[in-house]
Amino acid sequence: MRYKDYYATLGLKRGASADEIKAAYRRLARKYHPDVSKEKDAEEKFKEMAEAYETLKDPEKRAAYDQLGSYAPGQEFRPSPDWSRHYSRGHDGQAEGGFEDFDLSSLFAGLAGGRGRAGAHRAERPSAGSDYEAVVRLSFEQAFHGAEIDLELSVLEWDAEGGMRRVPHRVKTRIPRGVTDGEKLRVPGKGGKGTRGGPDGDLYLNIEVAEHPLYRVSGMDLYVDLPLAPWEAILGTSVTLPTPGGPVRLKVPPGTRAGQQFRLAGRGLARGGGTAGHMYALVRIEVPTVVDDRQGALYRQLAESSNFNPRAHLDPEVTR
Amino acid sequence: MIAPVADAVCLDAIAEVSWTELVAAAGLPEDELRELVRYGALVPRDPEAPTWTFEARWLVVAKAASRIRRDFELDPYGVSVVLSYLERIERLEAEIRALHARLG
Known part of the structure; x- marks a missing residue:
């Protein structure tokens, strides 16, 4: 089997105290736990450090691990016959060195609290597969x-x-x-x-x-922008809107304002059982950026004939 | 031989799991899962019912509880606190996605 340096995995020296081992594990668990970590290779790193901790936190398993000796990480090795006689329990034939298909953590599975957490190939009872x-x-x-x-x-x-x-x-x-x-x-x-x-x-x-160029998804609902020309919003109109289920005709009432939403019931995402979201068309008022002389004159005439003040609420007289 | 197609099941509010299924999937002792229910970390459809059932989404929470219990060596109360923060993070992320959708 291949040697793993459990102390190095936890960033510790041999001879680290139990408290140091616990603190090192907890520090690394915060960093690499799959439920909270965004680190690259977090899952792999967490499994390695968890295996190291499982062995080093238990005094008996740690003693057995220390007595294996020290090798280079990844180096092939075999526990000595003396080690096997002293520490190996519940594994048949170890005196002859039958460790070829064992992983390191399973050597300590029969000690102290029982099974190690990972990787043993000689499971003693039925074991569910990983999710x-x-x-x-x-x-x-x-x-x-x-x-x-x-x-x-x-x-x-x-x-x-x-x-x-x-x-x-x-x-x-x-x-x-x-x-x-x-x-x-x-x-x-x-x-x-x-x-x-x-x-x-x-x-x-x-x-x-993935994002869609037209539809924005929020839960089961879809949002789509509905651009209107100023005269369409003021006078009302009828528009054709695309939906994933096909185009629909929408009646825009007179006096429609920017930011207003029109709901198209049941036109959002749908799943079995009849649950369906809705589509919301969000009104945006778009203005032409270029007008000719006649259009400009008509806009000026409209401005002079109207008392509409969209900034009335910002008037200093009102806000004083 | 062509491999059969397996159906993926939504873990939403409609699909349901029994207490027995939840216990089996979570991999935690039943009494610890009951503690998590007591702390509000797992919520049955009807807490007063003689036999609890759960929305399927609680399966993911129960599995997370098992991992957190084992990996962070927390007691069930500590697990319930961590789960509440994880749930809050998920809600905030969903709100951000929803806001992006509405604002364009």
Whole structure:
């Protein structure tokens, strides 16, 4: 099996006190725990440091580990017969050195509190497979309609020499329609294989939905900008709006203001069971940037004939 | 042989899991999960019901609770506090996504 320097993994010297070991683990756990860390390779680093802590925090396991001696990280080694006679419990045949398919942590599994947390190949009872987690990036159309996707994951597994390696894991899955950005899905039984009759783990998918050039997604609802010319907002009009389910005709009433929202019921994302979001058209008043002489004259005439003051509330007389 | 297609299931408010399924998936002792319910870290559909059921989304929370308990060596109360902060972060991230959608 390959040697791992548990002290170096936790950034410690041999002879570190129990308190130092605990503090080092807690410091690194805050940094690399998958639930809170954004660090690159956090998952892999956390598994390594967790294995190191599992051994060093227990006095008996630590003593056994220290008595193995010191090797270069990754160096092939074999526990001495004396070590095996003294420390190896519940593993048959170790006196003859049958350690080829053991990982380092499993050497200490029979000591003190029982099993180590990771990687043993000679499980003594059924063990459930690991759950896997993956990020799935979908286009807006895939999220809206649902999609069958082929996932090619790279998952961490213990190899026969006791090291951690990435192996491919391929899953074909059907994503239901109407999934949203940030949502989590579960694919039962598509995680790691269980051992000795234990159940397979599950695969959890974290959904990310790509931006759409037109629609903005908020939960199950969609937002789309509705640009109107000033005369359309003032006089009212009828417009055609695109929706993922096809174009719809929208009546804009007279006196529509910028920022106003029109709700198109049931035109958002939809999923099985009848749950559907809505689409909201957000009014923006767009003005022509270039007008000819006649149009300019008409605008001046309109300005002179109107008492409308959009900044009345900012008048110093009012705010005093 | 063509591999069959597995259905991904939404962990939303509609899908439901039983107490037994939650206990099996979380990997925590049942009494510790009951403590998490008592602290409000896991919320059954009907706390007064003789047998609890949960919205499927609590499956993810229960699994996170198990990891946090094991990896940070916290007692169930400490786990419930951490879960409340994680939930708040998720809500804030969802609000930010929603605001981006509305403001363009």
